[in-house]
Amino acid sequence: MARQVELITLGTGAALPSLERQTAGYLVRDWMGNVVLLDAGEGVQQRLRQADVSPTKVEFIAITHGHGDHINGLPGLLGTMQLSGRKSKLTIVAPKYIADPIREMVEANKFEQQFPVEVIDVSGDEGSIVLSTQGRDSLALSWFRVCHSIEAYGYSLTWTLGPRLESPVEPLEARRLLQEGGEGLKVIRPFKLSYTGDTSPCDSVVRGASGANVLIHECTFEASMQAEASQYGHSTSVGAAQDALRSGAGKLILSHVSTRYEGYEALQLEQEARSVFPNSILAWDLARFVMNV
Ligand SMILES: [Zn+2]
Numbered sequence: 001m002a003r004q005v006e007l008i009t010l011g012t013g014a015a016l017p018s019l020e021r022q023t024a025g026y027l028v029r030d031w032m033g034n035v036v037l038l039d040a041g042e043g044v045q046q047r048l049r050q051a052d053v054s055p056t057k058v059e060f061i062a063i064t065h066g067h068g069d070h071i072n073g074l075p076g077l078l079g080t081m082q083l084s085g086r087k088s089k090l091t092i093v094a095p096k097y098i099a100d101p102i103r104e105m106v107e108a109n110k111f112e113q114q115f116p117v118e119v120i121d122v123s124g125d126e127g128s129i130v131l132s133t134q135g136r137d138s139l140a141l142s143w144f145r146v147c148h149s150i151e152a153y154g155y156s157l158t159w160t161l162g163p164r165l166e167s168p169v170e171p172l173e174a175r176r177l178l179q180e181g182g183e184g185l186k187v188i189r190p191f192k193l194s195y196t197g198d199t200s201p202c203d204s205v206v207r208g209a210s211g212a213n214v215l216i217h218e219c220t221f222e223a224s225m226q227a228e229a230s231q232y233g234h235s236t237s238v239g240a241a242q243d244a245l246r247s248g249a250g251k252l253i254l255s256h257v258s259t260r261y262e263g264y265e266a267l268q269l270e271q272e273a274r275s276v277f278p279n280s281i282l283a284w285d286l287a288r289f290v291m292n293v
Pocket residue numbers: 014015024067069070198256
């Protein structure tokens with residue numbers, strides 16, 4: 001089975017939703033069956049339906065910070081999970097100042113009478129948890145502080161794969177090789193997808209996204225609006241591209257686009273970013289990126 005990671009950009013707008021860009025939400029699915037939602041802006045349910053993804057399939061939700069355009073969709077999404085008869089566990093990862101209100105909301109709505117909800121606090125400069133393992137392969141979620149107007153975190157999803165056999169060998173030898181190592185094994189590099197949430201370009205973003213195969217970086221403004229970007233803890237197209245360059249990312253996906261850029265006007269951001277980091281692409285709502293691991 002092909003090892004693929006699929007990213008669907010559910011909401012690519014900045015603070016204000018528009019018809020073409022809902023507020024923040026990114027769905028990530030992998031070949032192991034993991035389904036992760038990064039941020040939950042208010043349009044997330046409609047976009048999940050448009051993407052033909054059932055809300056009950058989401059197993060992990062990671063929230064970057066407490067601004068409404070990243071979290072206002074969460075109560076409704078959990079309500080739909082309850083009404084849909086969800087039984088499986090949901091894990092929510094969020095900064096502590098958001099995790100506590102989420103626990104209160106879960107309690108008040110009695111969601112746990114229907115399905116278990118684990119809420120994990122994010123704090124400190126960085127940290128990591130394993131979301132799932134399958135044989136020798138695993139998926140981990142790590143977080144890193146970003147530079148925004150309030151406490152905020154970016155996330156990286158890292159798939160670490162065990163070695164594979166170069167060619168078929170008889171079962172006993174295969175077991176020995178996989179346990180003890182040796183010639184005939186192919187080492188597979190980890191695959192990393194990083195998401196900044198809202199941030200100005202900064203060193204901690206570069207460290208957190210270091211070596212990412214794919215970096216989703218916020219890009220609220222055009223290059224000439226550096227002063228506004230700095231004032232509000234956001235990035236310009238060129239700032240996002242510089243972070244991508246410094247982190248050694250493979251591909252940059254620009255998102256969190258201000259409503260001042262309607263339709264094709266937003267392509268200006270992509271062009272500006274490409275002047276610094278050629279492998280930049282502007283995200284649109286409901287774009288699908290399928291990546292081989
Ligand atoms: Zn935002």
